[in-house]
Amino acid sequence: MARTLLYLVRHGEQDGTRPTADGGLSSLGREQADRLGRRLAAVSFSQIHHSPLVRAAQTTDVLTHHLPQVPRHPCDFVADRTPVPSAARRDQYPDRWLSWLDGVPGEERDKDAAALQGAVQHFGVTSEVDRCELLVTHNFVIGWFVRHVLQTPVWRWIGLDSANCGLTIVTWESDQSPQVVAFNDTGHL
Template structure:
């Protein structure tokens, strides 16, 4: 049976001078993290590099892609920065201690009931006739959602899963 391996990578460290601005690029450390990661991944037979369109992620992908010159890459809205938030009818599935924080998630990051993230899992989590390795360069909460899904954990458990910058999480 063919296998699909998803390499989930969080972007490199963002330049602290940009705060959390969506157009903020990488710090010097973030560029070094991405370069080290690219060297580490250079022997993996990736099919494609999919990355969030935000600047810090695109810059991370640029650096990593320099070590994977034959691998096509593209901006991918499926791995854009999203925060799963429960709809009014689903709030009971989340511990009460998280609800105030979730209510404060900015509108542009909200993914009500993780509809978009679930679509990403369904899109990337398919198998075909051949083994496939996909590199997804994305954000902490997106990776947390994929891992929560793979572990069949409660819907809110993505909250406690935190990846360092340029860390690799591999799911199959």
């Protein structure tokens, strides 16, 4: 029986004084990442996959001080995305969310969650050996993974908020359905 454990982490707090959408971490964000790194130091990760955005890369920089032997790389599968329904699937979302979704910037839009579904298909599989991987990503990506594992309606990712450097763990085992082990655990903060 092979098992895949995915540790999903939202990046540390972004520096609110920077005017760009891809700003780096605040001093609190670096402290959050350091506390998380101390918590994860004893976990045997095979890889760290991080979003290409600066705040996720900087979070990973801090984490790797505690995980120096773990290879890391930027990964488009965990890039910042917002699932938005196509015209044919708008009826799958409550009306109260549609105007907000219509306002999502073009570079963040993931039509019918195609990219996020690809991420789940890529990471949410078992292989011949056990895997334990760390994904440093964004709130909606984590929400999508949890929504998928819990098999809830497509729009339920919306209410699943993760704190900065909150820890979510999901698992896939070859002989059973995937499970949420922990959601938004902030005990280290």
